[in-house]
Amino acid sequence: MTYDVAVVGAGVVGGLIARELSRFNISVALLEKCNDVAMGTTKANSAIVHGGFDAQNGTLKAELNVKGTALMPKVCEKLHVPFKNNGSLVVAFSDSEMEHIKVLFDRGIKNGVPGLSVIDRDELRRIEPNISEKAVGALLCESAGIVCPYELTIAAVENAVTNGVEFIRNCEVEAIEQGEAYTLKTTAGDITAKFVINAAGNFSDKLASMVGDNSIDLVPRKGEYYLLDKSVGNLAVHTIFQCPNEMGKGILVTPTVDGNLLIGPTAKNIEDKSDTTTTPEGLAEIVEKALKSVPIVSQRNAITSFAGVRAHPVCDDFIIGWCEKSEHFLNVAGVESPGLSAAPAIAVYVREILSEKLNLTEKSSYTETREAPVRFRHMNDEERAELIKKNSAYGRIVCRCETITEGEIIDAIKAPAGARDVDGVKRRTRAGMGRCQGGFCGSKVVEILSRELGVPMNEITKFGGESKIIYERTK
Amino acid sequence: MTNFDLAVVGGGPAGMAAALKASEEGIEKIVVLERAETLGGILEQCIHTGFGLHYFGEELSGPEYAGRFIKLLEDTNIVVKTDTMVLDIADDNTVTAVNKTDGLLKISAKAVVLAMGCRERPRGALSIAGSRGAGIMTAGTAQKYVNIDGYMPGHEVVILGSGDIGLIMARRMTLEGAKVKMVCELMPYSGGLTRNIVQCLEDFDIPLKLSTTVVATHGKERLEGVTIAKVDEKLQPIPETAEYVPCDTLMLSVGLIPENELSKNAGLTLDRITNGPKVDEYRETEHKGVFACGNVLQVHDLVDYVTEESQIAGLGAAKFIKGEKISGDCIGTNGINGVRYIVPQRINRETDTDVKLYFRVGAVYTNASIVVEANGETILSKKKKKLCPGEMEYVLIKKDVIANLPKDSVITVRVEA
């Protein structure tokens, strides 16, 4: 069959676009080269919903950031994804930085950011008790928040699939042939579609070049992070930024929606787009700079470190619009920070552009909410007892650190666009996300995946491809 | 709500020994709550021998050692609930647990014994840079894959950490046909038993690289190699010594941490060094009627000592339930000068028992003395040919010595080199 639209890339942008398009009477395929959604930039970033004062006035970035942030609480509510409106601070450590903060304030006001104010040292210490004594003041943005980017993507794609979108994983586009429709030559076979939406993240330049468009100029930029234990999750109340520089917004210290503390990122331009290795220098830099904001942060509480690569566009703005070389090819590229914040608005914006060339009529059967997944750890005794009565799989705790039941893991595997690997289960349920990092439950999760998917344990991977957890039988 | 005299959290060697001891002491209604599908705890996957030399006077494998206690338990009226996870212990010692058959369980107990064991320190705590592909696992996870599930977790292996689990896995993987390239140890000495260094490494020509650590991992999907480097006196890697070692598996054996989430939620304060609750001579925590024993209290080197300690806790719990446990003015204990910690952390002055003070030293000593002092006087001094951090030591203090110490005094134990 020929799809009306093929969305290439199941990150937060592609995922929310697919969900937006699933409202209409068109056929949509969402193609992902990895074994799961949210495997690129979406998986490893700061998980921040920015206010929108960073981007220059009049840019697409500024417009979509402010709109996206305004849409975010509602989207999260419909998809049952935790969102916390914790507010953000840009902290100044000198009078000259205070000047810069005033520049950010003015820019934010022009961008239409609600809830902005410049606060002094005393107010800063009152609302952020662990802030460095050297901080002299800050820009407070009450409209900023935090959200888990892969949870949002998982929920969006789940919802899209429920509404008829076909999710095709392990499907890397290798070439595109143009005829009456596009034929995408992929690692999962040929896929034809009348329209292609390029949401391929770091690889959107490569995808565009397959239709002769070489205009997208991206610089891969790596950011490293430390994730700290929940026991120190309350060291920061707000998302704490330092004054931005030319490489980005600097090292932040922020709580996560799950109650951990996240510090990072570094910012380093790299050659290899898939280089998500952490480095000793990078990790040292995070700690050194985070200490400047919150002097009692310690890497001793680290439970893991990771790195993500974002696609920094040389033009310094999102690249969203019809490709000049191919009529029905729509680029959604260069979506670096605040891409997560902007994503809900990007989805709407892309739909509006698409409707110029494709007739979109609303479906009668559209379900805009995703059912809330079972979260045993958030339940009280009565709810737990009731749940186990209905399905005894919720009576077995698999992940001790995070209190995750076998039932939740089975749900994650059976969900639309469900988990196929250990990291997929981890992102959907938090099993293995705690302080033992899967030491106890890792092999249990492999067992459950093997049973539910009907494949031998040694074919289960950490995240697809050759990332096999174990090899052959011992005997 | 079900009523029991004693609820034991954990059915490994510690929980079983505590439950059995309490039962011997005449406690009627005992329940053991075990999260795994079988009793025995981590011993089930420790198929090597070396267990039981002190307690049984013979060399047993882990499952055999556990098996003896499981058998004893079967002959009592102790209730065992496996596949059952304890979620909470309330102030009034009500235990909340879940399993598939009973659903949500509420157990009201007069006394509770915490015996949850410990877990392995994961990679995150080490800050090893590099990729995060498959093939990096703790030695215990690898042990489960090989010994319980019957799968090879890797073919070319580097092991970081020379504690006994790391050494045992070096031999185990070699016997199953894997190539173990080396065991790296951050410290200038191994934390494992000499016997294991000889029989698990030297027998198979596996190099033990002291003062060496893994600084980076390589390989996007599955591990392809690691970078190792020597460390200086401050344990910091020396960049010029970096060396690439191809391998598909990195096993971590870098320490054990008592599993005290329940204890913390129950409001117990933990000893900064042991990471276990603070206890008295019967292993009663600061919370009345809540006892702790085994690796949840302090990481032991030998299961025989776990059994011994758990019997003390079982006896204490039995005394508590019968209203016979002494609980009054306490004297403190403190490890100084090379003695890292002491368990128990406090002793009732009017105690009815002689008390063994368990401790570990912070470095290797030869021909040193252990000196015990209180109230400005030396209580005892004991010569030791060798002391090392890998091995738990103890000194015995007589109850009349304790009774004669003034209120608020502290017994200190130190090493005299």
Next chain:
Amino acid sequence: MEKRELVCVACPLGCGITVTLGDGGEVLEVTGNTCKRGDAYARSECTAPTRSLTTTVRVEGGKAYVVPVKSAGPVPKGMMFDCMKVINQASVKAPVKIGDVVIKNVLGTGVDIVATNNAE
């Protein structure tokens, strides 16, 4: 004459022992040990070293895929891998009980391979 250096494993002390061997491999002298057990260990280690062997064996028709086993007594050190080959080819029918003999007199050593756990 040959001198061999050993670290004693009889107890945690880990004494360094020097064994002097004659041309026929016979033990002439043991020095450095601090007890009798060290002497015995050194002599056996230089003349006929043995090890106890622990591994798993395949279970047929049971819930578990493998069951742990051990050599009921020590086997010659040099035969460990040969014993592994035999054990890896063997299997045992469920149910298995602790102490069940899985392989009798493995490779003529006079030592049995026995199960060290139950398997349903």
